[in-house]
Amino acid sequence: MFRHRFLLILYPAQGHIHPAFQLAKRLVSLGAHVTVSTTVHMHRRITNKPTLPHLSFLPFSDGYDDGFTSSDFSLHASVFKRRGSEFVTNLILSNAQEGHPFTCLVYTTLLSWVAEVAREFHLPTAMLWTQPATILDIFYYYFHEHGEYIKDKIKDPSCFIELPGLPLLLAPRDLPSFLLGSNPTIDSFIVPMFEKMFYDLDVETKPRILVNTFEALEAEALRAVDKFNMIPIGPLIPSAFLDGKDTNDTSFGGDIFRLSNGCSEWLDSKPEMSVVYVSFGSLCVLPKTQMEELARALLDCGSPFLWVIKEKENKSQVEGKEELSCIEELEQKGKIVNWCSQVEVLSHGSVGCFVTHCGWNSTMESLASGVPMVAFPQWVEQKTNAKLIEDVWKTGVRVDKQVNEDGIVENEEIRRCLEEVMGSGEKGQELRNNAEKWRGLAREAVKEGGSSDKNLRAFLDDVEV
Numbered sequence: 001m002f003r004h005r006f007l008l009i010l011y012p013a014q015g016h017i018h019p020a021f022q023l024a025k026r027l028v029s030l031g032a033h034v035t036v037s038t039t040v041h042m043h044r045r046i047t048n049k050p051t052l053p054h055l056s057f058l059p060f061s062d063g064y065d066d067g068f069t070s071s072d073f074s075l076h077a078s079v080f081k082r083r084g085s086e087f088v089t090n091l092i093l094s095n096a097q098e099g100h101p102f103t104c105l106v107y108t109t110l111l112s113w114v115a116e117v118a119r120e121f122h123l124p125t126a127m128l129w130t131q132p133a134t135i136l137d138i139f140y141y142y143f144h145e146h147g148e149y150i151k152d153k154i155k156d157p158s159c160f161i162e163l164p165g166l167p168l169l170l171a172p173r174d175l176p177s178f179l180l181g182s183n184p185t186i187d188s189f190i191v192p193m194f195e196k197m198f199y200d201l202d203v204e205t206k207p208r209i210l211v212n213t214f215e216a217l218e219a220e221a222l223r224a225v226d227k228f229n230m231i232p233i234g235p236l237i238p239s240a241f242l243d244g245k246d247t248n249d250t251s252f253g254g255d256i257f258r259l260s261n262g263c264s265e266w267l268d269s270k271p272e273m274s275v276v277y278v279s280f281g282s283l284c285v286l287p288k289t290q291m292e293e294l295a296r297a298l299l300d301c302g303s304p305f306l307w308v309i310k311e312k313e314n315k316s317q318v319e320g321k322e323e324l325s326c327i328e329e330l331e332q333k334g335k336i337v338n339w340c341s342q343v344e345v346l347s348h349g350s351v352g353c354f355v356t357h358c359g360w361n362s363t364m365e366s367l368a369s370g371v372p373m374v375a376f377p378q379w380v381e382q383k384t385n386a387k388l389i390e391d392v393w394k395t396g397v398r399v400d401k402q403v404n405e406d407g408i409v410e411n412e413e414i415r416r417c418l419e420e421v422m423g424s425g426e427k428g429q430e431l432r433n434n435a436e437k438w439r440g441l442a443r444e445a446v447k448e449g450g451s452s453d454k455n456l457r458a459f460l461d462d463v464e465v
């Protein structure tokens with residue numbers, strides 16, 4: 001008989017899958033049974049699911065098992081919610097009838113309908129927030145008493161925004177992209193979804209929010225909004241690359257892209273801290289002109305590089321290595337792969353710098369591996385993450401301060417940042433020292449008796465029925 005039976009419902013995006021799978025594994029290691037559910041389409045795309053006793057997968061149909069191809073995202077959200085609610089309701093009922101009822105429901109961002117269902121059954125819930133606590137605070141302020149203040153400040157790019165409890169002044173360009181209205185098609189659909197999510201959280205008293213961060217990294221932000229019970233339990237990264245407690249836990253086990261071979265062997269052949277690793281995560285597709293500038297900078301900086309360029313998923317996307325004019329030279333001087341085990345790459349001694357889009361998982365993985373960054377943020381909350389990386393944690397330099405009239409960062413600027421991070425000068429040394437400091441603190445947090453370890457155990461006690 002299990003003390004805890006969790007149902008984890010995941011939004012179908014790589015950025016949610018990796019940390020949620022890691023949370024599932026930790027819960028199992030602490031004696032819980034966990035059922036993980038996401039859409040049939042996403043479930044089928046994941047090629048390497050973790051296999052553990054007491055961890056099971058039960059996908060549900062959102063009505064689009066071959067993928068949602070329309071741009072009517074509101075339609076998808078409403079069908080997803082209706083079908084998802086029916087699935088969760090039926091599963092709760094059938095598990096209870098079979099004598100092994102769920103004791104807690106956990107859901108990732110934008111799925112607050114899970115909490116609505118759980119309330120009907122008087123089941124405890126927690127949201128798993130896959131971005132920094134700082135972002136949760138910013139959104140909270142935006143949808144509550146500081147909305148007008150932020151909207152007013154955004155009008156003047158030279159203004160600074162000060163929010164209670166946050167240890168940094170934000171320029172409009174540091175805010176999550178959805179609040180800036182720069183992409184009306186996406187913003188007009190996403191912003192109301194976030195608003196609804198915060199409205200749903202308001203219904204609860206001190207909702208539990210498990211955050212993929214750790215105490216030392218965001219101590220103030222974790223306490224800024226006293227209406228929330230934010231519980232830092234990160235970094236959610238496979239144990240072999242963090243505390244080393246479970247040497248078999250060497251991958252997230254949730255990849256949706258085909259892994260390329262030969263990365264480790266290639267890295268083994270390079271001197272210590274000599275390689276620049278480049279990746280823009282699972283969603284970003286860079287414009288062709290930006291890819292060309294980045295390619296030139298990598299070639300000119302002289303360091304070997306490992307660059308992840310995802311295969312084109314459809315013809316309308318521009319990323320894809322065959323598009324690059326200097327592809328032959330690139331393949332001679334560096335290695336281009338479709339997808340790699342990023343945690344393995346970042347923990348390899350030959351990697352000296354990570355050129356990253358600052359997705360939160362990549363940021364945490366870089367901090368936990370002690371690799372300094374060239375922060376190259378694109379959208380979502382990445383510009384805020386880049387601000388934190390450069391100004392608060394001081395483990396990287398931000399490349400997007402100088403863009404040309406087309407919004408492109410040019411070769412010279414990218415190269416300047418690469419040289420700063422890879423160089424033997426004072427700045428490079430300071431970044432490496434800070435990166436090493438955060439690596440130590442990240443490991444400290446997850447080891448037995450560390451803050452994240454204690455928090456997860458306390459959470460289990462709290463939701464025990």
Ligand SMILES: O=c1ccn([C@@H]2O[C@H](COP(=O)(O)OP(=O)(O)O[C@H]3O[C@H](CO)[C@@H](O)[C@H](O)[C@H]3O)[C@@H](O)[C@H]2O)c(=O)[nH]1
Nearest residue numbers: 015018130279281282283308339340342359360361362380
């Ligand atoms: O070759 C690769 C490249 C990436 N990864 C992994 O893919 C994940 C990428 O996650 P993240 O860095 O968060 O980027 P996105 O996939 O772009 O994630 C989306 O979701 C995140 C979590 O909500 C947000 O922080 C981002 O801004 C948003 O773009 C990480 O775990 C990486 O280890 C690999 O395993 N191999």
